[in-house]
Amino acid sequence: xxxxxxxxxxxxxxxxxxxxxxxxxxxxxxxxxxxxxxxxxxxxxxxxxxxxxxxxxxxxxxxxxxxxxxxxxxxxxxxxxxxxxxxxxxxxxxxxxxxxxxxxxxxxxxxxxxxxxxxxxxxxxxxxxxxxxxxxxxxxxxxxxxxxxxxxxxxxxxxxxxxxxxxxxxxxxxxxxxxxxxxxxxxxxxxxxxxxxxxxxxxxxxx
Amino acid sequence: xxxxxxxxxxxxxxxxxxxxxxxxxxxxxxxxxxxxxxxxxxxxxxxxxxxxxxxxxxxxxxxxxxxxxxxxxxxxxxxxxxxxxxxxxxxxxxxxxxxxxxxxxxxxxxxxxxxxxxxxxxxxxxxxxxxxxxxxxxxxxxxxxxxxxxxxxxxxxxxxxxxxxxxxxxxxxxxxxxxxxxxxxxxxxxxxxxxxxxxxxxxxxxx
Numbered sequence: 001x002x003x004x005x006x007x008x009x010x011x012x013x014x015x016x017x018x019x020x021x022x023x024x025x026x027x028x029x030x031x032x033x034x035x036x037x038x039x040x041x042x043x044x045x046x047x048x049x050x051x052x053x054x055x056x057x058x059x060x061x062x063x064x065x066x067x068x069x070x071x072x073x074x075x076x077x078x079x080x081x082x083x084x085x086x087x088x089x090x091x092x093x094x095x096x097x098x099x100x101x102x103x104x105x106x107x108x109x110x111x112x113x114x115x116x117x118x119x120x121x122x123x124x125x126x127x128x129x130x131x132x133x134x135x136x137x138x139x140x141x142x143x144x145x146x147x148x149x150x151x152x153x154x155x156x157x158x159x160x161x162x163x164x165x166x167x168x169x170x171x172x173x174x175x176x177x178x179x180x181x182x183x184x185x186x187x188x189x190x191x192x193x194x195x196x197x198x199x200x201x202x203x204x205x206x207x
Numbered sequence: 208x209x210x211x212x213x214x215x216x217x218x219x220x221x222x223x224x225x226x227x228x229x230x231x232x233x234x235x236x237x238x239x240x241x242x243x244x245x246x247x248x249x250x251x252x253x254x255x256x257x258x259x260x261x262x263x264x265x266x267x268x269x270x271x272x273x274x275x276x277x278x279x280x281x282x283x284x285x286x287x288x289x290x291x292x293x294x295x296x297x298x299x300x301x302x303x304x305x306x307x308x309x310x311x312x313x314x315x316x317x318x319x320x321x322x323x324x325x326x327x328x329x330x331x332x333x334x335x336x337x338x339x340x341x342x343x344x345x346x347x348x349x350x351x352x353x354x355x356x357x358x359x360x361x362x363x364x365x366x367x368x369x370x371x372x373x374x375x376x377x378x379x380x381x382x383x384x385x386x387x388x389x390x391x392x393x394x395x396x397x398x399x400x401x402x403x404x405x406x407x408x409x410x411x412x413x414x
Contacts, residue, residue, distance in 0.1 A: 011303055048347050055302040056343045058265075079410050086403045091396070095262045096218055109404075118404070119411035126407055129400035133393055136263045140255050142389050144373035145397060151369060152398050153405075155362045160405030162358060164413050166351035182349050184406070186340055188399060189298070190352060191359050193336035195395065196293045197316075197325070198360075198367030200333055203286050204326035206371050 003029070006039045010047040017047070025050050025065050049182065053088070057185035063088035067181055071174075078167075079121075081177055085184045087125055095132055105135035112153065163187055210236070213246045217254040224254070232257050232272050256389065260295070264392035270295035274388055278381075285374075286328075288384055292391045294332055302339055312342035319360065370394055 007014045020026040026046055029037030046068075053059040053067060070076050070084040096102070109130045113120050120127065137145045163183050170176045214221045227233040233253055236244030253275075260266040260274060277283050277291040303309070316337045320327050327334065344352045370390050377383045 011306065045347075051302070052343045052347055055300050056298070056340060058298045058300060078414060079407070082406060082410055086406070090403075091263070091265045093262050093265060095258070099218065113404070116408075118408035120404060120407050124404070124407050126400055126403035130397065130404055133263060133397035133400055136259045137389075137393050137397070140252075140259055140389055140393075142386065142393055144370075144376075144386065145390060145393050148369060148373070148394075149397075151366065152394075152401050155366055156398060156401035156405040157408075159358065159362055160402055160409045162355055163351075164406060164409035166355070167410075168413055169351075179349065179351065182344075182347055183352060184403075186344050186347075186349055186352050187355075187359075188402065190337065190340035190344070190356075191363060191402075192395060192399070193333055193340055194359050194363035195367055195398075196297075196333035196391075197320070197327060197331070197337055198363040199289060199293070199371060199391070200286070200327050200331050201323075201325040201364075202367045202371035203289055206375055207285060 001039050003037065003039065006043060006047070010044055010051070012047055012051060020047070020050060023061060023065060025061070025068050049178065052182060053185055056189045057089050059088050059185070060092070071177055071181065078177065078180060082180050082184070083121075083124065085181045089185055089188065090125060090129060095136065097128070097132075099135070101139050102131060102135040105138060106131040108134060112149070116153070116157075159187070159191070208246050210244065210246065213250060213254070217251055217258070219254055219258060227254070227257060230268060230272060232268070232275055256385065259389060260392055263396045264296050266295050266392070267299070278384055278388065285384065285387060289387050289391070290328075290331065292388045296392055296395065297332060297336060302343065304335070304339075306342070308346050309338060309342040312345060313338040315341060319356070323360070323364075366394070366398070 001009070003014055003017060006012075007017055010017075017026065021028060026043060029039040029043065032038050050064055050068070053064040054061065059067070067085055067088045070081050076084070097106075106127065109127050112118075113127070134146065134149075137143075167176050167179045167183065170179055208216070210221055210224060213219075214224055217224075224233065228235060233250060236246040236250065239245050257271055257275070260271045261268065266274070274292055274295045277288050283291070304313075313334065316334050319325075320334070341353065341356075344350075374383050374386045374390065377386055
């Protein structure tokens with residue numbers, strides 16, 4: 001289809017599509033004439049993926065491109081791609097990590113990983129992100145969140161177990177990789193919104 | 208203490224503290240001389256709250272001010288404050304909600320609320336945020352996430368039950384309100400990072 005039709009079907013404005021083409025997020029269509037190109041269902045699907053990353057996941061255009069590049073790199077192992085997707089959706093602001101409180105929090109996360117027998121690459125950014133949150137709780141004396149750590153770990157483990165199984169149940173490698181990325185972003189957005197909803201309910205119920 | 212000492216203890220640079228004072232995020236210190244003011248532990252605590260919102264929660268300065276203003280408004284009921292905190296940490300980009308897919312997703316969330324007997328204000332932004340995530344899953348045919356909806360709801364409900372109980376266990380109203388805000392932001396950051404960590408483990412284990 002032509003770019004106008006791609007825009008209509010995806011709900012993405014033509015100038016935005018052209019911007020994604022220039023930025024390399026979207027592969028060029030097949031040229032059919034000067035200044036005219038043909039786009040396929042593959043383009044439509046990719047466009048929806050980009051929109052989900054940016055609009056639902058709050059990922060930057062540069063972050064979305066990193067994810068798209070990693071998806072297109074057939075030499076990239078699923079675990080590496082997972083790391084790329086996590087890095088892209090991770091918060092961009094970083095607290096000061098050169099403090100005793102932060103180092104204590106990081107040691108606590110490492111102890112937790114050892115205790116649970118979790119298989120984690122020591123360079124994974126997820127370890128630092130857990131330490132960021134724990135260190136903030138400690139410096140603000142939000143002991144309730146720190147004390148509930150095991151409950152959070154249990155819940156995260158149960159959810160991740162099912163999410164990873166869903167990825168492996170997909171038949172072909174490229175659709176698995178796509179689910180790694182989309183599941184990271186959309187599962188996160190869905191859970192976060194559901195937690196807000198549950199807070200509303202529990203507050204109304206318990207107060 | 209003087210502003211230099213406040214900076215040293217909080218780890219926030221003096222120009223940043225002055226910026227927060229100008230923007231009204233931080234109440235002025237008590238003037239002790241021309242161009243000199245005295246800051247208390249209350250300022251230190253508030254400064255840490257602002258940093259947690261901005262650095263851990265990814266909240267904008269304007270969003271942080273909304274939360275701070277709501278915290279200072281003694282006429283604000285806890286449920287209203289919860290709504291303010293949720294609005295401040297909600298993603299700022301919004302997908303197109305004027306589509307049949309989105310309206311279908313919103314109807315599905317309303318059905319879920321009715322089914323669970325959840326007490327939710329129909330104008331709560333959390334309903335729209337859940338619909339945003341569900342609509343994105345549907346338009347990308349990520350059926351796995353949609354099919355796991357009940358699991359996500361169960362997990363969110365269990366976590367929220369405990370989080371709200373922790374708030375009500377605090378003895379005084381102002382520290383309860385602070386935990387509403389901090390729990391929303393820090394609990395979210397912690398859970399999100401733990402889910403990433405659990406993904407790493409489950410991927411390494413199941414592959």
